Amino acid sequence: MIPASTVPRLIGSVAYSPNVVTVWEGMRAYFTGTDTPIDFVLFSNYGRLVDALIGGTVDLAWNTNLAYVRTLLQTKGACRALASRDTDVVFQSVFVSRAGTGFDGLEAVRGRRLALGSRDSAQAAILPLQYLHEAGIGDDDVTLMRIDSDVGKHGDTGRSELDALRAVLDDRADAAAIGVNTWQAITRGEIMTGAIESFWMSPEYSHCTFTALPALSTEWAEAWLADLFAMDWENPDHRAILELEGLRRWVPPNLDGYGSLIAAVAEQGIPDRW
Amino acid sequence: MVNHGLVLDLIDRLGRIPAGSTVTLDVMSGTADAGEIADNIDMIATWCRASGNALVESRHDAVVVRHGRSPDTLAGLHPDQVPGTRLWMYTNFDCNLHCDYCCVSSSPQADRRALGADRVARLAEEAEPAGVRQLILTGGEPFLLPDIDELVASCTAHLPTTLLTNGMLFRGARLERLRRMDRERLTLQISLDSATPEQHDAHRGPHSWERAVAGIGLALDEGFDVKVAATLPAEQTHEVAPFKAFLGTLGIRPENQVIRAVAHQGAAHDGIELTVESLIPEVTITADGVWWHPVSATDASQFVRREIFPLADAIADVRRRFVRHREAADRAADWFPCS
Ligand code: SF4
Numbered sequence: 001m002i003p004a005s006t007v008p009r010l011i012g013s014v015a016y017s018p019n020v021v022t023v024w025e026g027m028r029a030y031f032t033g034t035d036t037p038i039d040f041v042l043f044s045n046y047g048r049l050v051d052a053l054i055g056g057t058v059d060l061a062w063n064t065n066l067a068y069v070r071t072l073l074q075t076k077g078a079c080r081a082l083a084s085r086d087t088d089v090v091f092q093s094v095f096v097s098r099a100g101t102g103f104d105g106l107e108a109v110r111g112r113r114l115a116l117g118s119r120d121s122a123q124a125a126i127l128p129l130q131y132l133h134e135a136g137i138g139d140d141d142v143t144l145m146r147i148d149s150d151v152g153k154h155g156d157t158g159r160s161e162l163d164a165l166r167a168v169l170d171d172r173a174d175a176a177a178i179g180v181n182t183w184q185a186i187t188r189g190e191i192m193t194g195a196i197e198s199f200w201m202s203p204e205y206s207h208c209t210f211t212a213l214p215a216l217s218t219e220w221a222e223a224w225l226a227d228l229f230a231m232d233w234e235n236p237d238h239r240a241i242l243e244l245e246g247l248r249r250w251v252p253p254n255l256d257g258y259g260s261l262i263a264a265v266a267e268q269g270i271p272d273r274w
Numbered sequence: 275m276v277n278h279g280l281v282l283d284l285i286d287r288l289g290r291i292p293a294g295s296t297v298t299l300d301v302m303s304g305t306a307d308a309g310e311i312a313d314n315i316d317m318i319a320t321w322c323r324a325s326g327n328a329l330v331e332s333r334h335d336a337v338v339v340r341h342g343r344s345p346d347t348l349a350g351l352h353p354d355q356v357p358g359t360r361l362w363m364y365t366n367f368d369c370n371l372h373c374d375y376c377c378v379s380s381s382p383q384a385d386r387r388a389l390g391a392d393r394v395a396r397l398a399e400e401a402e403p404a405g406v407r408q409l410i411l412t413g414g415e416p417f418l419l420p421d422i423d424e425l426v427a428s429c430t431a432h433l434p435t436t437l438l439t440n441g442m443l444f445r446g447a448r449l450e451r452l453r454r455m456d457r458e459r460l461t462l463q464i465s466l467d468s469a470t471p472e473q474h475d476a477h478r479g480p481h482s483w484e485r486a487v488a489g490i491g492l493a494l495d496e497g498f499d500v501k502v503a504a505t506l507p508a509e510q511t512h513e514v515a516p517f518k519a520f521l522g523t524l525g526i527r528p529e530n531q532v533i534r535a536v537a538h539q540g541a542a543h544d545g546i547e548l549t550v551e552s553l554i555p556e557v558t559i560t561a562d563g564v565w566w567h568p569v570s571a572t573d574a575s576q577f578v579r580r581e582i583f584p585l586a587d588a589i590a591d592v593r594r595r596f597v598r599h600r601e602a603a604d605r606a607a608d609w610f611p612c613s
Pocket residue numbers: 369370371372373375376377378379380381413414415440465478
């Protein structure tokens with residue numbers, strides 16, 4: 001008989017980039033050397049992934065914040081967030097405009113054209129609208145330009161955000177809401193100075209997290225987390241995986257950071273499945 | 275005006291390809307203005323540097339960007355091949371011989387262009403901290419120098435050293451200089467091209483074979499570790515068994531028998547073509563500065579820089595250029611063995 005601990009647990013992830021296979025092959029290789037081996041399966045969208053987790057097809061799901069909130073709602077709070085990337089616990093949305101156009105805060109968006117990313121992107125659509133609502137700016141107070149590319153992947157590809165930025169550069173929109181990861185990507189080397197500038201940064205919130213149901217034993221989860229947190233940026237083998245997945249280290253999730261999205265999903269009547 | 279949308283296009287396209295793959299991005303984007311195109315390329319280069327992606331090629335109308343960092347070129351080399359593992363020093367360029375294939379055109383008429391005792395001493399001192407593990411002194415014929423024993427002593431005081439010579443001048447004061455050298459730390463590398471005089475003498479001059487063989491014997495008798503290096507036309511480098519057997523009878527251990535092909539450099543009319551793109555560098559110092567490789571230490575296209583010191587900077591410069599060439603060429607270099 002095979003000891004229970006050596007049977008690989010199955011992690012589900014969405015294939016949001018061509019590097020996903022490399023990342024998960026690397027993760028599988030790393031965990032093969034531990035007492036908590038894993039295998040993985042890729043889905044084409046987060047709706048399917050959440051279904052597979054709830055249906056017991058996978059033991060763990062590498063969820064976006066929206067997929068986690070979905071799982072939370074569908075399991076009536078029974079699911080658990082286990083770990084996130086260091087970059088996930090300090091995520092932000094960024095409002096940007098062409099440089100020198102005088103936008104100085106959310107209020108400046110009133111009456112203007114705002115480009116949003118995919119409608120299932122927490123960072124580039126759902127939360128930006130939520131922040132506008134909280135500032136007293138309703139959907140009718142701005143001209144929304146929704147760029148719904150890659151729906152189902154919760155904005156992971158970043159494509160809709162790049163399209164929103166193009167709309168600003170091409171003067172088809174006055175402002176755009178994007179994730180801080182896209183903002184950091186396009187401003188590397190300060191090349192956007194004089195072209196695009198940010199005029200409002202949201203409070204920090206939480207993004208992706210490994211999500212499990214109670215069926216996954218706490219004992220196994222604790223052992224697996226200890227192995228996960230032991231991945232080391234200074235180790236070149238680990239680093240290759242961490243770099244591709246966009247983190248320096250794995251950290252415990254920040255559950256408070258999901259509050260704003262839980263509120264937004266409720267208020268905006270976001271459907272249960274996308 | 276620079277087109278910032280290009281960076282958005284680039285990020286988008288990089289996101290669609292696996293790490294390690296490349297995209298070719300049109301940087302003209304509807305403009306024919308050379309200044310604007312150059313600005314676009316600058317912007318892409320800046321972004322690549324800051325974002326950890328590699329700009330592997332930049333043409334007049336397009337750039338090629340690799341998703342992610344380029345593989346570590348230096349880490350991919352055998353440790354012995356990492357540029358700067360060995361440091362070559364041309365002590366002088368004059369020579370008692372006038373070989374027809376000499377890669378630096380040495381001859382009795384050639385200017386000495388001596389590196390000098392002070393520079394050799396400083397190089398030897400800076401070498402080990404800069405990561406060098408072996409020093410190699412070459413020429414011209416180093417034994418023409420009145421202070422060759424001093425140069426060798428300042429090298430062997432720091433690192434194992436190899437001295438390249440034609441082995442023909444071990445007499446009188448020059449023999450005394452040889453005898454003063456450190457047998458523990460010095461290897462003599464003597465040139466000999468064939469098992470019989472004809473071929474050697476045809477390229478290196480009458481009676482040179484006989485005197486070289488005598489020099490090899492003398493150096494061995496004096497207790498030195500002796501390597502023998504043969505320079506052969508490329509087509510002959512495959513038929514070396516008789517020659518190797520001959521070297522064995524002289525007492526040269528198999529690992530001390532070096533066979534190399536004639537390079538198309540200096541006085542040689544033909545030979546293997548060596549370019550910075552195809553040649554893993556061997557950091558080489560002459561009185562004029564730093565060169566890519568000892569076989570091309572008079573070829574202006576392989577001059578690296580005038581400043582020799584600090585040596586660590588010179589080595590870093592050679593490595594940087596090598597990585598750049600490798601990335602651009604992305605093809606295996608032919609390794610031209612030199613010692
Ligand atoms: S090959 Fe060597 S021995 Fe011949 S001329 Fe050149 S330096 Fe002198």
